[in-house]
Amino acid sequence: MKEKNPWHTPVTIIITVIGVIAIVALVTVAVLQNMPLLQKYKYGIVLDAGSSHTSLYIYEWPAEKDNNTGRVEQKHSCTVDGPGISSYASAPPKAGESLRACMREAEEWVPKKRHHETPLYLGATAGMRLLDMENKVVSDKVFEAVKGALEKSPFSYQGARLLKGQEEGAFGWVTVNYLDDRLKQGLETTGALDLGGASTQISFVSDNYDGSESPSNSVTFRLYGNDYTLYTHSFLCYGKDQAQRIRLAEHTQSGPKIVADPCSHPGYSETKKYSVLYDSPCVSDRKPQGAPETFDHTGTGNFQECQEVVKKVFNFTKCKYSQCSFNGVFQPILQGPFGAFSAYYFVMDFLNLTDTSITLEDVKEKLKLYCATPWSQIVQQHPKTKPKYLAEYCFSGTYILTLLIDGYNFTSVSYSDIRFIKKIKGSDAGWTLGYMLNLTNMIPAEAPDTPPLPYAGYVSIVTIIAVLIFILFLVSVRPLWPHCSKQQQIV
Ligand SMILES: Nc1ccn([C@@H]2O[C@H](COP(=O)(O)OP(=O)(O)O)[C@@H](O)[C@H]2O)c(=O)n1
Numbered sequence: 001m002k003e004k005n006p007w008h009t010p011v012t013i014i015i016t017v018i019g020v021i022a023i024v025a026l027v028t029v030a031v032l033q034n035m036p037l038l039q040k041y042k043y044g045i046v047l048d049a050g051s052s053h054t055s056l057y058i059y060e061w062p063a064e065k066d067n068n069t070g071r072v073e074q075k076h077s078c079t080v081d082g083p084g085i086s087s088y089a090s091a092p093p094k095a096g097e098s099l100r101a102c103m104r105e106a107e108e109w110v111p112k113k114r115h116h117e118t119p120l121y122l123g124a125t126a127g128m129r130l131l132d133m134e135n136k137v138v139s140d141k142v143f144e145a146v147k148g149a150l151e152k153s154p155f156s157y158q159g160a161r162l163l164k165g166q167e168e169g170a171f172g173w174v175t176v177n178y179l180d181d182r183l184k185q186g187l188e189t190t191g192a193l194d195l196g197g198a199s200t201q202i203s204f205v206s207d208n209y210d211g212s213e214s215p216s217n218s219v220t221f222r223l224y225g226n227d228y229t230l231y232t233h234s235f236l237c238y239g240k241d242q243a244q245r246i247r248l249a250e251h252t253q254s255g256p257k258i259v260a261d262p263c264s265h266p267g268y269s270e271t272k273k274y275s276v277l278y279d280s281p282c283v284s285d286r287k288p289q290g291a292p293e294t295f296d297h298t299g300t301g302n303f304q305e306c307q308e309v310v311k312k313v314f315n316f317t318k319c320k321y322s323q324c325s326f327n328g329v330f331q332p333i334l335q336g337p338f339g340a341f342s343a344y345y346f347v348m349d350f351l352n353l354t355d356t357s358i359t360l361e362d363v364k365e366k367l368k369l370y371c372a373t374p375w376s377q378i379v380q381q382h383p384k385t386k387p388k389y390l391a392e393y394c395f396s397g398t399y400i401l402t403l404l405i406d407g408y409n410f411t412s413v414s415y416s417d418i419r420f421i422k423k424i425k426g427s428d429a430g431w432t433l434g435y436m437l438n439l440t441n442m443i444p445a446e447a448p449d450t451p452p453l454p455y456a457g458y459v460s461i462v463t464i465i466a467v468l469i470f471i472l473f474l475v476s477v478r479p480l481w482p483h484c485s486k487q488q489q490i491v
């Protein structure tokens with residue numbers, strides 16, 4: 001008669017069932033507890049009130065990772081119809097109204113339940129800096145109008161203010177390096193070159209610059225545990241639209257009726273008003289006395305002569321520092337790769353010159369041919385581009401080369417370190433993202449604590465260990481298994 005082991009059936013079954021349930025529960029709890037929360041997103045909105053136009057940017061990031069890195073992305077952008085807010089000096093309320101369509105668009109892009117917690121910022125740059133210098137009362141009225149419009153939105157309005165040139169340069173640098181993932185990884189940084197309509201910024205880190213020479217050009221950051229001393233400078237009036245005015249002011253000092261301009265195409269001819277040309281603090285003190293009301297702006301299309309005229313916009317004579325860029329402004333030795341965005345990109349893209357593997361000599365040759373092309377041909381080749389913009393690419397291309405080479409001291413070798421960029425990983429290069437990251441404290445000073453294992457590795461290890469424990473357990477209770485009991489009996 002078989003002797004029945006009183007332990008083996010009910011006990012092993014119960015132990016096994018409890019063991020399985022315990023392991024499943026352990027793994028489930030561990031996995032659920034540490035699982036990234038369902039992907040919920042947060043949003044931030046920044047309006048870039050530039051001299052020529054206003055753009056609205058919506059940024060998005062996973063809700064549980066406010067403090068983490070490389071995750072903020074541009075979700076949408078909207079270009080405000082009409083000119084920049086500084087152009088509404090004679091009718092400030094219209095500056096506020098102009099923002100309405102883009103604000104509505106933003107309401108559609110940001111999920112309704114996030115509206116009230118979405119920070120909304122407006123930063124104004126050189127157009128408003130000039131208006132502020134010209135007429136503070138009017139610039140305050142324009143700010144009041146845009147504030148009124150933004151306060152009415154369902155978002156969490158955080159203020160509309162004039163950015164300092166230094167902030168504009170530094171936040172452009174933060175944007176470029178954040179998007180390139182250079183800050184978190186502590187890699188060599190990329191310099192930032194921003195060309196606007198009314199001002200231009202250059203920002204870079206140089207081993208030769210510790211901030212002691214010309215401290216007003218230094219901005220220090222501690223980001224992800226790394227210290228940076230950034231050199232930055234903003235040249236007011238050296239955006240391409242104001243530089244164009246300064247250059248034409250050179251031509252019109254004697255108040256002529258006809259201006260033969262080497263930076264305009266042969267056959268170009270347009271009647272322009274002296275009062276409009278000189279309506280800017282960048283040139284208003286040079287307005288010729290007794291000039292006629294208008295002048296005929298005609299083109300001769302000569303690149304070399306255009307270069308000569310453009311060079312006169314810069315003052316290279318005085319420098320009280322160890323070295324300067326221009327106008328007596330300190331600049332350390334250029335270092336590292338550079339990203340050139342905004343109008344640098346728009347102009348070079350139009351001229352098919354964004355590829356910097358094209359040598360500087362070839363770039364000049366191409367520009368020479370372009371400037372010499374008759375205006376009628378240019379208009380015919382670009383039927384969709386507004387003639388107002390089309391008329392200026394020869395000047396703008398020449399200005400960009402002169403600013404880079406003669407102004408900032410790029411050489412035919414270091415020119416190839418420049419990348420002309422519009423976007424990095426889907427987000428526009430510009431100061432807005434860096435501005436928002438700073439104001440929302442989204443870049444920590446110290447490197448964030450990261451879990452020692454990635455999530456998938458953690459789940460795998462918990463599962464493997466649990467299964468191993470279970471197998472060990474089964475092996476340890478093996479003598480209680482039915483067939484083992486039998487074998488013991490036979491022996
Ligand atoms: N599609 C575009 C958009 C802007 N732009 C130019 O890019 C510049 C942008 O300057 P901005 O409005 O940001 O002016 P700032 O306040 O930065 O000086 C202006 O000169 C525009 O004419 C362009 O050339 N093509």
Ligand SMILES: [Ca+2]
Binds near residue numbers: 051197
């Ligand atoms: Ca700008």
